[in-house]
Amino acid sequence: MTAQYGPHRWSAGYHDDGTNDALRGATFEVKDLRETRFVDCDLTGARIVDGCLVDVDVSGYVAGLVVNGVDVTEYVETQLDLRHPERVQLRGVRDADGFRAMWDTVERLWADTLARAERLPEEARHERVQGEWSLVETLRHLVFITDSWASRTILDQERPFHPLALPQTAYAPADAVALGMDLGARPTYDEVVAARADRLAVVRGILDGLGDEDLGRPCTRSPAPGYPEEERAVYECLAVVMEEECEHHRFATRDLAVLEDR
Numbered sequence: 001m002t003a004q005y006g007p008h009r010w011s012a013g014y015h016d017d018g019t020n021d022a023l024r025g026a027t028f029e030v031k032d033l034r035e036t037r038f039v040d041c042d043l044t045g046a047r048i049v050d051g052c053l054v055d056v057d058v059s060g061y062v063a064g065l066v067v068n069g070v071d072v073t074e075y076v077e078t079q080l081d082l083r084h085p086e087r088v089q090l091r092g093v094r095d096a097d098g099f100r101a102m103w104d105t106v107e108r109l110w111a112d113t114l115a116r117a118e119r120l121p122e123e124a125r126h127e128r129v130q131g132e133w134s135l136v137e138t139l140r141h142l143v144f145i146t147d148s149w150a151s152r153t154i155l156d157q158e159r160p161f162h163p164l165a166l167p168q169t170a171y172a173p174a175d176a177v178a179l180g181m182d183l184g185a186r187p188t189y190d191e192v193v194a195a196r197a198d199r200l201a202v203v204r205g206i207l208d209g210l211g212d213e214d215l216g217r218p219c220t221r222s223p224a225p226g227y228p229e230e231e232r233a234v235y236e237c238l239a240v241v242m243e244e245e246c247e248h249h250r251f252a253t254r255d256l257a258v259l260e261d262r
Contacts, residue, residue, distance in 0.1 A: 037131065040170045057130075059251075086246050090239070096210040099238050103207050106245045107200065113253055114193065120259055125189045129255035136189055138252050139196045140166035144181070145244045146199035148223035153237045154206055156221050164195050167224070175225050203241060210234075 065073045081088050086105050093102055117125055117135055125135045133141065144165035151160035161179045164187050176183055215235040222229050223237075 084250055090242055095212050100207045102242050109249050116256060122189055124259045129258050135252055136192050137166055138248050139192045140164050143195050143199050145241055146202055149237045149241045150203050152221055153219040153223055154234055162195050
């Protein structure tokens with residue numbers, strides 16, 4: 001009963017400065033785009049002809065990726081599943097017991113990862129690797145995910161947001177501030193871990209009392225202002241929480257390995 005969704009399936013509240021669509025349909029011919037960085041960009045339908053792609057790093061939702069006439073999407077997905085079997089476990093969830101077992105996996109993965117992080121100096125936990133979120137920022141974002149998709153939707157709380165919660169980069173800053181989030185906060189690692197532990201307990205509390213009959217219950221409150229106002233079943237909300245946990249754990253361990261090597 002896991003949710004099926006693609007890129008930006010639940011996206012909303014994105015800050016639009018009036019230039020978001022300025023390059024839609026643009027053509028770049030004989031341009032030097034070396035070291036270009038695309039962050040949270042929609043590249044659907046993009047076509048690169050006679051390009052030179054060397055040491056290119058792509059992360060995000062990928063479907064129908066064709067390289068020199070070969071669709072490599074299935075290969076990429078297979079490799080990710082082999083390296084991160086929790087992805088396979090999540091796709092196989094069908095009932096309340098499955099969600100509880102999935103959350104056991106999430107808690108174990110993050111406990112092991114934080115144990116590794118705590119062997120590093122404090123500044124390393126705040127360090128961004130190649131411009132990606134630091135470990136502290138990642139944990140703050142997962143607080144936001146819990147507040148949005150568990151407390152606000154499933155528990156129907158209007159303003160559950162922790163001051164240290166960190167929304168996605170493109171979420172409208174004014175909306176975040178209005179909800180009580182302090183985007184300029186510079187908390188310590190321990191402060192963020194404490195907030196994170198509280199939110200882990202929120203999800204555990206939901207799961208402890210969850211029955212199969214509860215999975216289809218509609219949640220009428222949107223995850224946050226700016227998201228589509230539509231009903232979402234409990235199982236869909238839980239699936240979003242757990243996919244976010246898995247994906248951000250993958251990113252965090254990738255960057256943690258870099259920090260450890262230093």
